[in-house]
Amino acid sequence: MTSLDKPTDHGTTDQGSPDQDADSRAVTEAALFEAFGGVRGMVETVAPGLLFVTIFTINKDLHMSAIAALAVSLVLVVVRLVMKDTVKHAFSGVFGVAFGVVFAMMTGNAKDFYLPGMLYTLGLALAYIITAIAGVPLIGLILGPVFKENLSWRTRNPGRKSAYTKASWAWGLILLAKCAILFPLYWWADTTQFGWVLIALKIPPFLLAVWLTWVFLAKAPAPIDVFAEMEAAEKAEKEREAERRQA
Template identity: 35%
Template sequence: MATNMDKDDAGTPAAAGGFAGLAQEMAAKSALVRKDNGHIDLLAAAGGVRGIAESVLPGLVFLVIFTVSRNLNWSLLASVAVALVFLVMRLVQRTPLTQALAGIAGVALSAVLAMTTGKAENYYLVGFLTNAGYIAAMVVSIAVRWPVLGLLFGYARNEGVRWRAKPERLRAYRVATWIIVAVMAARLAVQLPLYFTNNVDALGAMRLIMGVPLYALGLWVAWLLSRPVATEG
């Protein structure tokens, strides 16, 4: 006989199995690592030192050169060049290319948008769209009772997707996912007004400040608030 959890608002048993398979795939690709003290390894979650550099340096180089020279073309070329250097380094060292390829694709698309429009602020447009997409996906995951943070944290904690059968654990992971949604919404709330007022210097600075550091803080808070209580074993 099917239980309520077998057939809940996420759909049929087959659909639930599909979500579980997706969760396993996400966990396998995730950089989430739990340290010996039970806390999440934030450095690993952010992609390690190299991953942080790949995320931050292209934007930092663009901002510094544009602020100093006000030359859009030089700034864009330097940003793309930095992303290419990281890609070449991974090719030479034969390390996974996924993050570097995603980085060069994002930087290249951002550069094309800025160059074709002649507006430096459009260098950040792709980031806004990506951020909005993540927000939408996470809100949907909460609505269908498969919160993204549950899928990631559950496997890091060896819970798998068993947490879905426990209302208190499901609620905790929904709250955790809302925290990351809030982080991403805060980015848009602060940065979009700067984009629409063409304040490129402040926008670039906010992108750096509200990038990896704010994400890591949100992830840490979400981890702490969603941890199982001692009575759950």
């Protein structure tokens, strides 16, 4: 067992000072903001669908609505490229919109524009729950690299593993609840009604899940910076090598 895998007392240490707690919460907030895209990420998530349902509500033109939604998602990617910002959230939006456009064009049913996103949400909900049950919570796999702890939380930081497990359950159940509302409406409601309900359910469940994740992680032990540990180990090895050469 290497030094990076050995269990530590991170899960059982006493609470830090108020300043340390504040720093930990600030780091958690920053990491969540980075991982989930922040305000701009939410805009990129909502804007294409909002434009689609707005145009379709006005003129019931599927082609115009689909082209407008795809165009605005591409514009958002270009804006990020121009600003030399990360494009992962914008690109995911483009792919989602593109799949929606293809489905809607193939079936001729404007409501099918939303179907790929709904299926993705359902799959993501199941992934959160299944990985939480399996002991490898998905939210930990997502946030581990952001906190520079990678998978150290699995064996070395049981308090954080517990927090990630709770957060994954929260995400999974919230997304399942969202699906429980949307899938029946997909069959019963007309396209305009369904579209506006879906837009209304874009941000609130997401914010609730992010907030619960923050609550769980803010109370958890601090992450173990494995990158710093590896750098320290490498530096110590170089120093020992230099001492052997001088001897």
